[in-house]
Amino acid sequence: MAGEPLPTSTPPSGRTSREPSRARATAVASRYARYARLLRTQIRASLLLGLQYRADFVLDATVNVFWTGAAILPLVIVFQSRASIAGWSFGEALMVTGWFTFLEGVLDGAINPSVADVVDHVRKGTLDFVLLKPADAQFLVSTTRLQPWRATNVLSAVAIFAWGFHLLGRAPTPGAVGLATLSMLAAVAVLYSLKTLAVSAAFYFVRVDNLTHLFDSVFDAARWPSNIFRGVVSVVFTFVIPLALMTTYPAEALLGSLPIRSLFGALGGAVVALTLSRAVWNRAIAHYTSAGG
């Protein structure tokens, strides 16, 4: 999702031989292979960076467990006085919380650190070095600060799912798991795109922490099933920051109740969001290089 745009030129005439297209396919494949290697190197460096501070590492993991507990607590409190909210039972609502925990891991482990990194680069002017590397700048900044130990959130999420399904007295079907994974991919793509937009703003305003704080506090609402919100709030949460798409859809998919229409909508939305954010990023980079010092 962060690779360079693929070559889009079409052969000039109808006499398309197989050779050029095969050559192009090989070129595309080797480009992907190269970026896969790059990603591996970046993850390695991130891991080393994380291990530099062993105390941090342990503390982080502990804090993670605490936050997972904190994410469930409001749910437990609300469901103490009633059996269902907006049609969601406690067990069902746990699916939303599970995906929320998962997404938080993605956000804190892969997206936010690189956002902070870009803002830092812009402020210090070291983005120059990134731009002069013979690799896609968006890919490079998106992968330099991965925090692999945030994968603990995945474990927490799985535990929450297990608890939810235990309460519901059933297990998810393989098909449901597949659809849920698909809709989670769409969610991650949208989340990444929104953050890319915020980062692009850094090229114009330099300081974007307010924007990211706002985003984080809004994102917090994703711990709840989306249909408990009504009125203006629900409009904002659908079109501005599509929280429903982020956690409620994957939860419904896991429960086997997501309309296929919604899934396609989410995937389409993800493609649009990625395309748009890529375009805005490219513009921001052009602005930086034509104005920056």
Place this chain on the structure above:
Amino acid sequence: MIRVRALRKHFDVHERPPGVAAAFRSLFRRQTKRVTAVDGIDLDIAPGERVGFLGPNGAGKTTTLKVLSGLLHPTSGEVAVDGHEPRRREDAFLKKIMLVLGQKQQLLWDLPPAETFELNRAVYDVPREQYRATMRELTELLELGDLVNKPARTLSLGERMKCELAAALIHRPRLLFLDEPTIGLDVSMQAVVRDFVKRYNEQNGATLILTSHYMEDVARLCPRVVVIDRGQIVYDGALEALVERTRPDKRIVLRFAREVDARDLESLGQLVRHGAGESVLQVPKDAVNGVVGRVLAELPVSDLTVESAPLEEVMSEVFARGRGSR
């Protein structure tokens, strides 16, 4: 290697008068001013050349360097670097160049430089064999030793610059852009960096463009200097010729066995300095022989040397003349 024609670069900068009230007003209406950083530069640089960019702060040296490396888009004009248009930043172009900014660093702060090297190896697609050979060579030339395995944050400024250079050279670039590479370094470390850059240039035939505030850097490294002032090239040629042209006068530095009256010296030429230990006379080039002969004959000279004007003075005179003529 490099061909630049009529290069111009403008920046629109926001202008804000001092004071809270003005700051508040500028929230609503921003005033911008157009600043011309580079104002019509023509430049040709051949492969393997070592060229120094000289100029006062804000003259347009770094802007030119950034346009040549593709970091800044020119406002107008034509720029070709080894057959590429830098602003397009094609991979093939980026693999040929390197940029070291003395004021900024690319080393990962918390990790040993070896990790940055490894990252660059992956980014530049350098084959393992070649990487090992390059590292061996760089380690020897820069005397890196085990520096590469200590976290970058624990290194001294000079050690860090050595590692910065190594990190920027892993892909064996053919074109080196060095912006103030010796800034903040002590004299001996400056010499280490200079010697290294020169050897790299000689061994690899790489082209080198350097900007520096230290005249010594430029004098030792660059047979050719380009003097930029207010976005324009005011001189392009050999450094000696520039000194000759700007200050044709020579300086005769004298030490005397016993004290000499200033009046005796003033009749010989312009007395630049007259102190207890040392006196400096400035005389036209043609008159040097005559004056030296007279000094030796008439005064109790214990030591005598003939020098050109110090580079710093030459440069400040070049810039002062540039200002005066406008």
